Amino acid sequence: MLIYYLCEFGEFDEIVRLMRLRVNQGHTISKDLWRHVLDAASAASHHESTHYIWRQMVELGYLRPSYSVCQNVLTVASRTGDTELVSSVIRLLAEIEMPLSSEDYEKVAEAHVVQGDLYSGFEVLCRMAAAGIALQPSSTRAILTYMIQERMQPRDAWAILKRLKSSDYAIPLKCAHVVLELCEHEALHDSSYLDEGVTLYKELYALCPDKADVSVFNTLVGMCRRAKNTDAGMFIIKEMASLRVVPNTTTFEHLILMCLDAGNSESAYMYFQDLLARGSGLSEDARVEIREQCSQLDGDFAQQLRHHPEIRGNQREYPEEYPPLTQRGPSNWTPESPGEFQKRTPRPVDKEARRAESKERRKRKRRRLAIARAQDEDDWMDYKPGGLVPDPIPGDEK
Incomplete structure (x- = not known):
């Protein structure tokens, strides 16, 4: 009963300590209690207790959590960069023949990025697109955040995409777009990133099978505005019109x-x-x-x-x-x-x-x-x- 009460108050550090102690002493813990703590801990994004129960009970086949719990566990793993836990959840979903959703792919990509593996993060998104799931703006948020925090050079991120292309991956437009978003962010402080962004845009058609869409051009125009370069802005607008965007x-x-x-x-x-x-x-x-x-x-x-x-x-x-x-x-x-958009007004009768x-x-x-x-x-x-x-x-x- 103590553990149930502790769950209500979110004391998961104490819960995992008590559960480890009981297991090490050879005491039995009911499946209902394991399941209850896993549900509560994953919903509260407590990594240590979630990881412990998953490895102790789920991977050994004693528990089969619901899909909603699996999603919560994926969220915990993605935020902490626990790629081992991510892989374990994905294997379980494959066993029960549950297709991955766009949110699932995004969480897997985020886990790799949080761990510092940008190549694997991009690779997951390439696989997501290959599975017929369209990337959304949210799909690359974790990647953009990582690149900004790590002060990554856009050309280095672009090189990763070129490596993936050389490995026969089709590069989704959103993956190239997020690198241009990095240029837009940096152009506010350093106008040289505008030149870098325009250069990368010119290489986009050799990298991606899809043509640039309006979101790409909006990023480019925003980049020109941040860099206060009106000539480059008009080049982008003319390019946009010529491509019928x-x-x-x-x-x-x-x-x-x-x-x-x-x-x-x-x-x-x-x-x-x-x-x-x-x-x-x-x-x-x-x-x-x-x-x-x-x-x-x-x-x-x-x-x-x-x-x-x-x-x-x-x-x-x-x-x-x-x-x-x-x-x-x-x-x-x-x-x-x-x-x-403008209606005629009646002619006044007063002189x-x-x-x-x-x-x-x-x-x-x-x-x-x-x-x-x-x-x-x-x-x-x-x-x-x-x-x-x-x-x-x-x-x-x-």
């Missing part, structure tokens, strides 16, 4: 913020309008950053962005000194098309209101002409509405 919200957030970093609030505003025209919205982090950036910039476009309802959140009114600018949509957008509206229209016309003149300048930040959306592939039009 459709941008998502994250892409536009990077572009808007990159424009604001460069002090070009006009292009930032136009990219923002393109985002709205596609029925998307900004993340809260992006809203906060845009407000902060625009508060430090002058001009109508910066203030219009700062006070836009989508960026201000629940505050839906514009300040009087910043009337709405003419909104722009993508190149294939027309006011009559479905999903239009003073009509005069004010006429004055506002003239002001907007002058502003549009100024925008058109600015867009004639040949500069990397010139906005081309809808330029990120690839043209339809011939024969695919519906």
